[in-house]
Amino acid sequence: MNPRAWLAVTLAIAAGLAAVALLRRRAAGRPAWRRFFRHPPAAIGIALLVSVTALALLAPLAAPYAPAAQLDIIGLQNQAPSLLHPMGTDLYSRDVWSRLVYGARISLAIGALAMAVAVTVGAVVGALAGYFRRSVDAVLMRLVDVGLAVPRMFILLMIVALWEGLSLPMLVLVIGLTGWFATSRLVRAEVLSLRERGFVESARALGASPARVIFRHVLPNAAAPIVISAALGIGNVILLESGLSFLGLGVAPPIPSWGNMIADGASELATAPWSTLFPGLAIGLVVMALNAVADALRDALDPSQETA
Amino acid sequence: MTDPLLRVRDLKTYFVTEHGTGTARAVDGVSFELQPGETLGLVGESGCGKTVTSLSILRLIPEPPGHILPGSFIEFEGRNLLALAPRDLRAIRGNRIAMIFQEPMTSLNPVFTIGDQVAEAAIVHQGLSRKDARARAVEMLALVGIPEPDQRADDYPHQLSGGMRQRVMIAMALICHPQVLIADEPTTALDVTIQAQILELLDRLQRELGMAILLITHDLGIVAGAADRVVVMYAGQVVESAPVKELFARPAHPYTEGLMESVPRLDAQRSRLHAIPGSVPAATAWPAGCRFHPRCPHAWDKCRTEEPPLPAAGPGRTARCWLVAEPARRKGGA
Amino acid sequence: MGAWLARRSLAALAIVLAVVTFTFLLIHLAPGSPFLPPPGRPVDPDALLRTRHTFGLDRPLPVQYVRYLAALLTGDFGPSYSRHETAAAALAGAIPNTLLLAGAALVIDFSLGLALGCWQAARARRAGDVIAGSVTLFIASLPTFWLALVLLLVFGERLRWFPVGGLSDPVTYAALPWIGKLGDRAWHLALPALTLGLVGAAGTARYQRAALLEVLGRDFVRTARAKGLRERRVLLVHALRNALLPFITLAGLAFPFLLTGAVLVETVFAWPGMGKLAADAIFSRDYPLVTASAVIGSAMVVTGSLLADVLYAVADPRTRVPAP
Numbered sequence: 001m002n003p004r005a006w007l008a009v010t011l012a013i014a015a016g017l018a019a020v021a022l023l024r025r026r027a028a029g030r031p032a033w034r035r036f037f038r039h040p041p042a043a044i045g046i047a048l049l050v051s052v053t054a055l056a057l058l059a060p061l062a063a064p065y066a067p068a069a070q071l072d073i074i075g076l077q078n079q080a081p082s083l084l085h086p087m088g089t090d091l092y093s094r095d096v097w098s099r100l101v102y103g104a105r106i107s108l109a110i111g112a113l114a115m116a117v118a119v120t121v122g123a124v125v126g127a128l129a130g131y132f133r134r135s136v137d138a139v140l141m142r143l144v145d146v147g148l149a150v151p152r153m154f155i156l157l158m159i160v161a162l163w164e165g166l167s168l169p170m171l172v173l174v175i176g177l178t179g180w181f182a183t184s185r186l187v188r189a190e191v192l193s194l195r196e197r198g199f200v201e202s203a204r205a206l207g208a209s210p211a212r213v214i215f216r217h218v219l220p221n222a223a224a225p226i227v228i229s230a231a232l233g234i235g236n237v238i239l240l241e242s243g244l245s246f247l248g249l250g251v252a253p254p255i256p257s258w259g260n261m262i263a264d265g266a267s268e269l270a271t272a273p274w275s276t277l278f279p280g281l282a283i284g285l286v287v288m289a290l291n292a293v294a295d296a297l298r299d300a301l302d303p304s305q306e307t308a
Numbered sequence: 309m310t311d312p313l314l315r316v317r318d319l320k321t322y323f324v325t326e327h328g329t330g331t332a333r334a335v336d337g338v339s340f341e342l343q344p345g346e347t348l349g350l351v352g353e354s355g356c357g358k359t360v361t362s363l364s365i366l367r368l369i370p371e372p373p374g375h376i377l378p379g380s381f382i383e384f385e386g387r388n389l390l391a392l393a394p395r396d397l398r399a400i401r402g403n404r405i406a407m408i409f410q411e412p413m414t415s416l417n418p419v420f421t422i423g424d425q426v427a428e429a430a431i432v433h434q435g436l437s438r439k440d441a442r443a444r445a446v447e448m449l450a451l452v453g454i455p456e457p458d459q460r461a462d463d464y465p466h467q468l469s470g471g472m473r474q475r476v477m478i479a480m481a482l483i484c485h486p487q488v489l490i491a492d493e494p495t496t497a498l499d500v501t502i503q504a505q506i507l508e509l510l511d512r513l514q515r516e517l518g519m520a521i522l523l524i525t526h527d528l529g530i531v532a533g534a535a536d537r538v539v540v541m542y543a544g545q546v547v548e549s550a551p552v553k554e555l556f557a558r559p560a561h562p563y564t565e566g567l568m569e570s571v572p573r574l575d576a577q578r579s580r581l582h583a584i585p586g587s588v589p590a591a592t593a594w595p596a597g598c599r600f601h602p603r604c605p606h607a608w609d610k611c612r613t614e615e616p617p618l619p620a621a622g623p624g625r626t627a628r629c630w631l632v633a634e635p636a637r638r639k640g641g642a
Numbered sequence: 643m644g645a646w647l648a649r650r651s652l653a654a655l656a657i658v659l660a661v662v663t664f665t666f667l668l669i670h671l672a673p674g675s676p677f678l679p680p681p682g683r684p685v686d687p688d689a690l691l692r693t694r695h696t697f698g699l700d701r702p703l704p705v706q707y708v709r710y711l712a713a714l715l716t717g718d719f720g721p722s723y724s725r726h727e728t729a730a731a732a733l734a735g736a737i738p739n740t741l742l743l744a745g746a747a748l749v750i751d752f753s754l755g756l757a758l759g760c761w762q763a764a765r766a767r768r769a770g771d772v773i774a775g776s777v778t779l780f781i782a783s784l785p786t787f788w789l790a791l792v793l794l795l796v797f798g799e800r801l802r803w804f805p806v807g808g809l810s811d812p813v814t815y816a817a818l819p820w821i822g823k824l825g826d827r828a829w830h831l832a833l834p835a836l837t838l839g840l841v842g843a844a845g846t847a848r849y850q851r852a853a854l855l856e857v858l859g860r861d862f863v864r865t866a867r868a869k870g871l872r873e874r875r876v877l878l879v880h881a882l883r884n885a886l887l888p889f890i891t892l893a894g895l896a897f898p899f900l901l902t903g904a905v906l907v908e909t910v911f912a913w914p915g916m917g918k919l920a921a922d923a924i925f926s927r928d929y930p931l932v933t934a935s936a937v938i939g940s941a942m943v944v945t946g947s948l949l950a951d952v953l954y955a956v957a958d959p960r961t962r963v964p965a966p
Contacts, residue, residue: 146661
């Protein structure tokens with residue numbers, strides 16, 4: 001690894017720690033934040049997520065080699081971790097660390113974007129169902145029931161099979177569109193409870209249009225469950241995408257994704273386990289951080305349901 | 309005077325607050341005695357520590373946030389309950405000292421029949437077989453006035469009304485004929501008419517079974533009708549104790565006076581309700597000196613700086629107030 | 643109760659119908675004609691003719707839809723182009739293997755998860771709970787296929803305690819006595835079931851810990867203690883019986899997880915179940931088989947959640963015996 005890469009790693013770690021310190025300072029003011037930080041895993045989770053994101057953003061700096069560069073086809077195949085290649089090389093003699101860092105870009109981006117799609121669709125559907133009720137609600141919620149009944153992987157497999165050669169943006173869209181159901185239920189529940197408490201009636205009495213009521217009044221209050229389900233959802237998407245990529249159906253090589261890196265490494269499992277081990281650990285740690293943050297958020301934003 | 313059945317001495321139960329930022333001294337040095345066969349009323353507003361006191365007797369305080377300080381002493385049948393091994397404590401709970409709670413719906417397990425729940429204590433403490441225990445449970449249900457007890461025993465709590473559930477709780481508590489019944493606000497969650505029925509029931513059972521009752525309530529009306537002696541609590545301390553008739557005839561502590569004044573009366577020529585000014589202070593920061601002084605109409609300098617002890621204020625009476633020693637300081641005449 | 647069951651079953655059927663309709667629409671929205679063989683693949687002309695006829699491939703859309711439904715009802719999912727049999731037959735052969743795997747994984751998942759969740763709740767916030775909590779958090783966050791590879795590497799490759807894949811030993815299985823056959827099967831089942839079971843157990847433990855802690859905070863637990871019951875009885879009889887209700891709900895959600903996991907784990911261990919079938923079908927562009935897998939998979943999930951709902955209603959006296 002060259003000095004630039006070390007610099008990038010240091011910067012990333014520093015960013016993570018700084019983010020936590022900053023949030024901690026703001027936490028002193030609000031009880032919800034204080035509850036959040038009562039969980040040590042939550043702080044570690046945030047630091048980790050910010051660091052990994054920073055590393056992904058700094059990829060060109062952090063990766064000493066280009067991700068697709070096959071360095072020395074014969075000589076550098078399946079090298080164990082060393083000073084030059086801290087995570088070894090894979091069967092195509094590519095530097096695993098560099099691929100990991102670029103793979104972070106792909107996996108995190110797909111996770112965040114797909115979840116953004118899912119949360120948007122889910123929030124809108126849930127708000128509409130809760131606001132208009134009756135037939136609109138009935139139809140939409142039956143749709144949600146169907147969506148939740150289908151095992152997500154099978155439908156994704158079907159779609160990927162039927163539309164061969166799915167581009168990356170389309171993949172993101174499809175993953176997002178298969179994952180909004182839980183969010184819509186949460187938002188709908190929030191809308192209904194806000195109705196009970198008279199927010200909706202008051203706003204309408206003041207002449208607000210449905211759109212305004214939904215966007216200005218309802219959604220901000222529903223923000224808490226949305227954020228929590230978003231945090232969990234990103235983790236699920238990362239796992240799903242890595243599974244698809246592992247099967248060869250998601251991100252296509254040579255673009256590195258943590259999932260297809262594991263696939264590449266699987267054939268060399270016995271002789272060069274590191275090319276499988278590191279991407280898997282990366283996925284595990286990121287998803288774990290997301291879960292920890294979601295848990296702490298759940299406790300912070302709704303203390304009546306203390307789960308930790 | 310016979311030996312007291314239950315003797316509480318200097319009970320202190322503190323709680324660590326959520327952020328570790330302070331200690332709530334919920335019960336801060338409470339002492340009283342319960343004689344066999346009597347009904348002792350423990351009265352006070354919410355936040356005064358009466359419920360925590362009752363839970364402390366059977367050590368039902370959740371240990372992480374709460375703890376009973378060493379130095380506290382609760383004597384029952386010659387033993388200190390606070391020093392008992394868990395096994396011995398369990399032998400007393402539900403068996404020699406029983407407790408009923410405020411909310412009968414949530415205090416009963418929703419997935420077991422009421423017959424099973426009532427019989428359970430008999431099986432555990434008296435080694436009865438399931439059949440015998442059930443027979444005894446049905447007897448108890450009849451005793452507390454539940455119609456068709458044999459059928460009702462197979463019902464689930466959600467199938468009964470509030471008054472019925474409270475009767476079931478009473479049956480459950482009394483199945484082993486305990487010597488002491490601790491009743492924590494047993495009627496607060498019920499309708500007024502049902503309240504009267506339950507109090508009557510408790511009175512009848514006390515006579516039939518010969519037990520002592522520690523009745524915790526915020527309602528002076530209940531105390532007036534049901535209790536033999538009364539202990540008034542405020543801010544984690546006992547502020548007055550007296551036989552019931554004397555308490556109502558001549559309250560010695562300004563807080564007790566204030567409580568009685570606050571009870572609306574049909575025959576009063578008043579247009580506004582009387583309320584004790586101010587509010588109960590937080591348990592993390594009791595006022596210095598006499599804890600009632602910020603709200604007391606008679607307070608003077610001594611009250612603000614020195615905490616009064618609990619001296620006798622007449623035969624069988626005590627009152628934690630400097631007025632006992634200096635009655636002339638009472639403003640506006642006695 | 644009977645009326646409720648009838649309504650719930652009807653709703654389940656409606657959902658399956660909706661899924662079937664959805665897959666039908668997908669098939670027809672996709673480019674190309676999925677019920678026809680992919681170009682360049684040799685095909686049996688009789689099978690082709692039969693398919694055209696059964697699914698009415700040259701008729702207008704509504705007719706195709708009706709034909710499609712009718713075919714599904716008779717169990718005809720079309721031919722499997724990559725295997726020389728019908729899609730239904732291929733699935734029929736694969737489903738029992740997946741059920742076996744899922745069943746074994748469920749046993750591991752629930753027994754381990756429930757026990758651990760209860761153990762943690764009894765020691766809430768003490769050292770054991772905190773450590774167990776971190777471990778379960780980590781394992782529940784792992785990709786199942788990666789854990790499969792790790793277990794394969796350690797226990798299959800390095801330690802050689804378990805075989806590296808397949809349903810049974812290809813060479814010796816046929817010659818074994820029935821008990822040997824059972825043992826061989828179990829031996830091959832171990833790693834795949836353990837993979838799914840461990841990740842599932844981690845999630846179950848986390849969930850059950852929270853559920854039990856919530857129940858332990860309720861009033862009737864205090865009543866049970868006030869009756870002088872031992873703490874173990876309070877926990878395992880009074881509290882757990884109530885915490886099992888949310889557990890049943892969780893169990894209902896296990897099916898989607900297991901089926902999704904099956905696709906990946908079966909591929910890693912070459913376990914011939916539905917998941918591997920679906921994955922292979924995609925690579926062979928065998929669309930009828932992929933579609934069939936999706937439909938059957940959904941039907942299984944719907945059935946699973948229906949069963950969970952029924953179990954919940956039976957277990958909760960509040961629904962079983964309604965209030966007067």
